[in-house]
Amino acid sequence: AQSVTQLDSQVPVFEEAPVELRCNYSSSVSVYLFWYVQYPNQGLQLLLKYLSGSTLVKGINGFEAEFNKSQTSFHLRKPSVHISDTAEYFCAVRRGSNYKLTFGKGTLLTVNP
């Protein structure tokens, strides 16, 4: 079975500061990794995904994530956040042979002025 751990339930930061949202996964087989963002009262929007190849993945809105197989991590980063980045961020994993997504519990990023 696979699981996803998002270590921080809430991350408050000031505008223009860098941010890292942490995600660790457990799986004994190859996986695909995703970050989704959920703005208040909206659905889930794909930020970025790791499928194969380069371990540094760039997504929308200036976000990037790095896949680290040895540490089974897929942390999300942004060098300078904006107030509009305030949202819930979900890490998700999918096993190679299975289409089901397993989500972490989410991290609420709050960007303060």
Add this chain to the structure above:
Amino acid sequence: EPEVTQTPSHQVTQMGQEVILRCVPISNHLYFYWYRQILGQKVEFLVSFYNNEISEKSEIFDDQFSVERPDGSNFTLKIRSTKLEDSAMYFCASSEPEEYYGYTFGSGTRLTVV
């Protein structure tokens, strides 16, 4: 950009009633899914659907739930005899057959059981 459309956006129902949540997946997608998110909790997989049948379901997806693709465009989730604990945001998603494409989620239906 193609979207997954869910209706209604919010549904209030009385305990014990049946509800049908509707979804229109992206037209060339072949895999369809329902997920739910109870307030303050993580998004949970309910069921996946392919080729007019359930391909996988979670332990949450018991006899109270059913899915259907009644025509070429809609994908529905029926919840029979709703309970208070069914109150949640329900997300529909669809994906292309090639496994390296990610899902596209709809904006969700917030179900409130009173």
